[in-house]
Amino acid sequence: MKRFWYFFVVVVGIAFIEITPLPIYAEESPCIECHIKLKESAKNIHAAMKTGCETCHRKDAGKNHPGENKSIVLTENMPKLCYNCHDESKLKGEVVHAPFGSGMCTSCHDPHQSNNDKILREPSPEVCYTCHDKAKFTKKYIHNVINVVGCVTCHNPHAASFPALLPSPVNDVCITCHKSQSAGRHVTAIPGKKIHPIKGIKDPSTLRWIMAPDPLKGNRQIRVPDPNVPGKELTCASCHDPHSSDYRRLFTAQRICLKCHEY
16 A cells, blocks of 8 residues: 555656746746846746746856856857757848847847847837937937838848838838738829829939930931849839828828829
8 A cells, every 4th residue: 555655646646747837037046146137027028038048148167156247148149049049941031130140149039038129228119219210210300110120021020032121122012011012013193194103114313324326317326224224123112112201191202293204
């Protein structure tokens, strides 16, 4: 009978150990005796905290801790350290966000805890203004998506395959919300009941113009695009600022048509 109870106690004890979850901060760790802020409860806690401080930090050999400066260091340099948990393949692209490419993950994310989503140090878009000039995004007319959803609606914060960290070509990003423009023609009628194209043409403002002989009248010069300066494709952003503007409809200029046309 005694053997039965001994066996019973051992089995129950093992089961209890296996189902008991690890403490969020491993409060038995002596680290929090000095790092008191880690005792404060936050809305979002980095999952790595459950595995203990030693997952990311180690004592620098030959230095006393506490007491000596930089006596605690990371187990690996960033961003390699982060890839121990985060899938590196999902964070790659032809265009890389500068701070992320420099391994500055903690410039945007708190490595321990935060009251903001994605353990950001500041809520979006405020976290973006740490580097980007806020004045460019807070003019008289503001693109609604910035304050309602945030910058990551259009931009990938780590890396992407398209310029400006966009997930797809700029026009395709815009028609995600502005579906009436998906035909590739602007819905606003211009004189003569014509429709302004927005696909498959060059933005005249990005071309360099030179004088060349008129193929029909060789005795005169005409203005033509410089073949050595191909220019850029016309996009929604050629006329509309995707962030904010001092002009209605987010136009980049007051009389926007004069950007390309003479009249």
